[in-house]
Amino acid sequence: MKEKDIQVDYKEQQMILYAEKDDNSYGPTQTGSYMSKNYLDDFQLKQKHLEENVSQKVLNAENSMVYYYMMIEDITLTELAIRVGLKRSDVEKHITVEGLKKATMKTVLKYAEVFNIPVANLFQIVATHQDRYWKSHYIENEEIENGLYIEQRKTQNPFVVKTTIEHTTS
Numbered sequence: 527m528k529e530k531d532i533q534v535d536y537k538e539q540q541m542i543l544y545a546e547k548d549d550n551s552y553g554p555t556q557t558g559s560y561m562s563k564n565y566l567d568d569f570q571l572k573q574k575h576l577e578e579n580v581s582q583k584v585l586n587a588e589n590s591m592v593y594y595y596m597m598i599e600d601i602t603l604t605e606l607a608i609r610v611g612l613k614r615s616d617v618e619k620h621i622t623v624e625g626l627k628k629a630t631m632k633t634v635l636k637y638a639e640v641f642n643i644p645v646a647n648l649f650q651i652v653a654t655h656q657d658r659y660w661k662s663h664y665i666e667n668e669e670i671e672n673g674l675y676i677e678q679r680k681t682q683n684p685f686v687v688k689t690t691i692e693h694t695t696s
């Protein structure tokens with residue numbers, strides 16, 4: 527492939543490819559990533575929508591945090607069952623709130639290990655809003671130093687609280 531054919535103007539992600547130069551020699555050429563330029567924003571938007579959808583299902587007690595991490599990590603039921611060392615039908619039960627209620631602490635620890643998270647993360651959603659207009663609260667809306675607020679709210683899911691951490695500039 528010719529050097530001019532692989533040039534992509536995308537400074538955010540650069541890479542080195544080897545191509546045929548104008549003088550018929552081969553060598554390294556720095557260029558932008560075609561995939562990043564054309565598809566990264568779409569992929570990130572789809573990931574954001576997936577996380578919002580799955581989070582809402584957990585908050586509404588439709589599913590457990592096992593389901594949340596399974597979806598976010600893109601792991602199938604069968605693959606998760608193998609990793610945790612359980613039957614697929616047991617994992618299928620644990621993706622529901624009622625099913626997770628019956629899980630042993632040993633099983634919960636296995637899930638945390640497979641997802642590479644602290645056990646506490648199987649029982650809370652931590653949401654942060656990071657932009658220049660941060661605004662948030664703590665339990666009972668108590669302010670912490672430097673305009674940092676943390677709020678924990680109960681959800682319909684008895685195993686999960688939603689923790690919000692935000693900062694305000696005012």
